[in-house]
Amino acid sequence: MSTVATDTHRNRRPGRIHVTTVRRMRRITPRMVRLTLGGDDLSEFSSNGSDQHVALYFYEPGVELPRPFTTDAARALLPTAKPRLRRYTIRGHRPELHEVDMDFVLHGPDQLASGWAETVRPGDEVIWFGPSPAYPVAPVTDWTLLLGDETALPAIGAILEELPPGHRVLAAVEVADRAEQQPLPTRADATVTWLHRHDRGHGELLREHATTLQLPDGQGRVWGGAERGVMRDLRHHFVHTRGLDRADTHLTAYWTQGETQDSEV
Numbered sequence: 001m002s003t004v005a006t007d008t009h010r011n012r013r014p015g016r017i018h019v020t021t022v023r024r025m026r027r028i029t030p031r032m033v034r035l036t037l038g039g040d041d042l043s044e045f046s047s048n049g050s051d052q053h054v055a056l057y058f059y060e061p062g063v064e065l066p067r068p069f070t071t072d073a074a075r076a077l078l079p080t081a082k083p084r085l086r087r088y089t090i091r092g093h094r095p096e097l098h099e100v101d102m103d104f105v106l107h108g109p110d111q112l113a114s115g116w117a118e119t120v121r122p123g124d125e126v127i128w129f130g131p132s133p134a135y136p137v138a139p140v141t142d143w144t145l146l147l148g149d150e151t152a153l154p155a156i157g158a159i160l161e162e163l164p165p166g167h168r169v170l171a172a173v174e175v176a177d178r179a180e181q182q183p184l185p186t187r188a189d190a191t192v193t194w195l196h197r198h199d200r201g202h203g204e205l206l207r208e209h210a211t212t213l214q215l216p217d218g219q220g221r222v223w224g225g226a227e228r229g230v231m232r233d234l235r236h237h238f239v240h241t242r243g244l245d246r247a248d249t250h251l252t253a254y255w256t257q258g259e260t261q262d263s264e265v
């Protein structure tokens with residue numbers, strides 16, 4: 001078994017409010033847009049790496065934000081103006097350019113974050129709080145299993161980029177169809193399986209794949225991000241049917257069918 005220690009400091013820097021502007025937008029697949037956000041505010045951005053995410057702040061139109069807009073200012077504003085929060089992963093960070101990338105699944109023009117990402121323009125202001133702590137990439141097990149739908153692709157991509165050379169990884173990603181596949185560079189010994197949903201329900205293929213998968217020998221750990229019900233079922237499967245240690249099972253609800261994220265955060 002690999003015995004590399006977990007670097008806890010790297011994964012636990014505290015977050016704060018960041019005020020950024022959109023620098024570029026790019027469709028990386030038909031249903032996913034990459035926004036590059038930048039600005040002087042990111043000169044001291046502390047990246048936690050891997051699956052770190054942030055909460056985007058959406059204020060009602062017309063809310064006057066005090067300047068400079070800081071974490072304290074956002075807190076002071078809460079009694080009068082509460083933002084709606086939406087969680088997104090930092091897919092890339094270029095410290096020398098003071099910019100980060102976030103990838104948005106376009107799941108409907110009428111939905112708050114998805115609709116916004118479809119219409120946003122260079123120069124638009126984007127306020128967010130973060131980053132969150134991140135999944136430790138230093139493997140403490142013999143192998144890692146990564147499971148997700150398209151909302152978890154940014155996190156899976158970032159984790160794969162950081163996992164060390166030679167570490168055994170199985171990854172399975174459920175996306176709408178072949179056009180949603182994207183390159184996932186890694187130095188790890190990774191096998192990536194793409195599951196094309198077509199007309200199946202969200203998460204059905206991921207659930208089937210994960211529960212029938214032949215796992216490598218040795219001690220393993222599982223990371224996952226997808227719809228809440230799917231993650232709940234897979235948590236139960238890996239702990240109770242496969243007997244994985246709960247501490248090695250990191251499965252997160254990335255969204256909830258039929259509910260906005262207003263009800264989750």
Ligand SMILES: Cc1cc2nc3c(=O)[nH]c(=O)nc-3n(C[C@H](O)[C@H](O)[C@H](O)COP(=O)(O)OP(=O)(O)OC[C@H]3O[C@@H](n4cnc5c(N)ncnc54)[C@H](O)[C@@H]3O)c2cc1C
Nearest residue numbers: 088089104105107111112113114151256257258259260261
């Ligand atoms: C830690 C974390 C990291 C995340 N990182 C990313 C990321 O990097 N990129 C990304 O695109 N998403 C990511 N997500 C998921 C994203 O936060 C949710 O999809 C969120 O609900 C989108 O907000 P919205 O305003 O567009 O839709 P909401 O207003 O929250 O929801 C509106 C409706 O859309 C449905 N819905 C929400 N998401 C989807 C979806 N993907 N497909 C189909 N229906 C959906 C809901 O069930 C609801 O009925 C992440 C979530 C978490 C918890």
